[in-house]
Amino acid sequence: MKLFLFNTMSRRKEEFIPIAPPKVGMYCCGPTVYNYAHIGNLRTYIFEDILRRTLEFNGYQVLHVMNITDVGHMTTDADAGDDKMEVAARRENRSPWEIARFYEAAFFKDTERLNILRPHITPRATEHIPEMIALIQRLEAAGYTYRTKEGVYFDTSKCPDYGKLARLDLSSQRTARPEVVEDETKRNPSDFMLWFTNKPNHIMQWESPWGRGYPGWHIECSAMSMKYLGEEFDIHCGGVDHIPVHHTNEIAQSECATGHTFVHYWLHGEFLLMNREKISKSKGGSINTLQSLIDEGYDPLVYRYFCLQAHYRAELNFSLEALDAARSGLRRIYSLRPDDDPLRNDEAAFEEAKQRVHEAINDDLGIPEAVGLLNTYDSYRLWTTFDAILGLKIAERAQRGEEELPEEVKQLIEQRNAARREKRWAESDAIRAKLIAMGYEVGDGPQGTTVRKRPV
Template sequence: MKLYNTLTRLKEDFTPGKPPQATIYTCGPTVYNFAHIGNFRTYIFEDVLKRVLEAQGFNPRHVMNVTDVGHLVSDDDAGEDKMELGSQREGKTAWELARFYEKAFFDGFSSLNCRMPDIVCRATEHIPEMIALVRKLEADGFTYKTGDGIYFDTSKFPHYYRLAGKSHIEGLKAGARVQFSEEKRSAADFALWKFSPQDKKRQMEWPSPWGTGFPGWHIECSAMAMKYLGDTLDIHCGGVDHVAIHHTNEIAQSEAATGKPFARFWVHGEFLVTKDAAKMAKSSGEFLTLEVLVKKGFEPLDYRYLCLGAHYRTQLVFSWEAMEFARTSLAKLREAARAASAVCEGAADAKGAEKHMAEFDSAVADDMNMPRALAAVWEGLRDAALSPAAKLALAKNADAVLGL
């Protein structure tokens, strides 16, 4: 099985540390609002990854976090906590807000046939682990204190730009993507622990050796991933928007603390975009939810089919015409499987379907090439020489990965 590794920029043979187990950490939702369908594209590709690993004989162990504190509105460590802002917007406590949107997220997640992780870990339930990790970094000389928190000194970590490439520093300059604090030694330095503002009471804050406050967004993932999966993960997943800052910072703080590689493979999914190539994002205020798709007469699995029609590392352009095509295609696929099942009375027999199955397996093992995999399924179902029992076997074999 081959996967594209963002870290090396190569498609590589996947070999886990302790086969057949394959450990996977995926960045979960920040539960301050509904997830949009662009968010769910990432979770669909991660679900397919788990299914492909199983089909290739691995035993995935999957951990997903829920960010329910510490994700600020800026790419940097400036601005309000999204949870606190959401609380003010909706008149709920931050805790009520988190549980409401967490449930909404997993309802949508399940409706897309995404299988639940082995462990779902909330940031607010792992504060001691985060504090312990920051203390380790402090003891090893990787931190410094400013007026608003404890920061990681990126100059102490020589390979800081390895994942994203050094060019992204241009986007970190003051006045660009982030707000530059004069107290920070470098624009790339990031908060490990933020102090609560003295003039404003936060709902979510905890005592720490440095003062009352809350964890930085990046430290949350490192602490939870290493607690449940060890110092070195086999695969760390997320969207491409995580590469330059969030995942770069995770690598820095994790490897500074342990002296070991944090993840063997970094696997990232591309954006869902609109026709004018704009990324779908909650920050813009314009985004589509699964609920909107359902109200327009689609089912969530129509959207899953749409996502399977594009390689996970290519941008997917959303349109209602594309959704109509996906709905029609899924209906035809189901009908072909039902028709074959009716003729053979549900008795699948793979004899004769070996060529199509091999083509499907080859496609999914090649960096999850789902468009090619779908084409192999359609070719088999349209093959007049294939018996209904063989067609049913092909459909069942494929659906273990497709999840339709």
């Protein structure tokens, strides 16, 4: 079956044809590890995970590379401000290296809890400084750079199709970008730093042909993606916020260095919109990280399922009401059983349904349509087949309800049955509340209390 993906470069859906099938090279811009990941950023990683799983479902062998930015990402996406790592180091009174390792581990803990497959290679920027220097030297030799006292700039006026991804109008850029504090040594407003040299207070510094300093954020992704995927590869993804500056600059420096196309398909995930007023946690603080959702009693997979309700190229409004609705939907999916599957004994009907869901997904990751179809068929086998893409752990969670109950729970059930027989309602209610707090669903059936582990 053909797979279609929306390519930001052409602004249309294109049939996906890899360079060397069945292999697919896929690069995703990773986190800047200066803080806990925001749930809006995690939405982007869920979209990229769905993309990878869809490619694998279609029989491709994906090599998934995602970098760790642990130096050089300034507080604006352009060159102004401070390095985010150094700001965090001052805030927490730790070294930028400690900050980087701590938040990198926190990031992978979050993605694991969201059942996001770990990329095959996760290169750190600080461990690829020689590759970055070599790439800057290559650009320098070809005449695309100039030096000022601040560092080495990429000269965008030398790159004839600069800005093609974002369809930038460079004439209007000369007056735009008011947030950027311009460096007067820069020749064109869109020029960007490849190597910073004049930052004496920056803790992370390396020797280079241009003096001690550190790399710009954009050169990191070009150097690391080309190292692991080759100088021309299939798919590059990120959030839509990367289009105008970061990916634009990655394309310029990569294609000027190599003289050919850098990436064939550019895919971008849309924003998660938070309410203007902050959504508060019941115990204070606001909801913006995965842990803050867990603290409010949400299973991470509820957040994953919530993200699957919207197409990746559509904005998604975050609210606790919408999250509650996703939880109800997910509980219903987890309550399906193979024994009462309407497609259980009808192979032709199953194959037809599978074809329809697969077509929906292969149409530029039409996950909301696919989920709609799956909800209509209500088939355990169909849900578990496509769980290879959805990543909701359906088989595992559905079994949770069938597990043997621990001795303590069995005793509580007996105590509650006795309390109900003797009409001690307060005690019966207290035991019920205790079981719910322990993560069980409690019902009152003809045989007394029924209890099963809540799947989500």
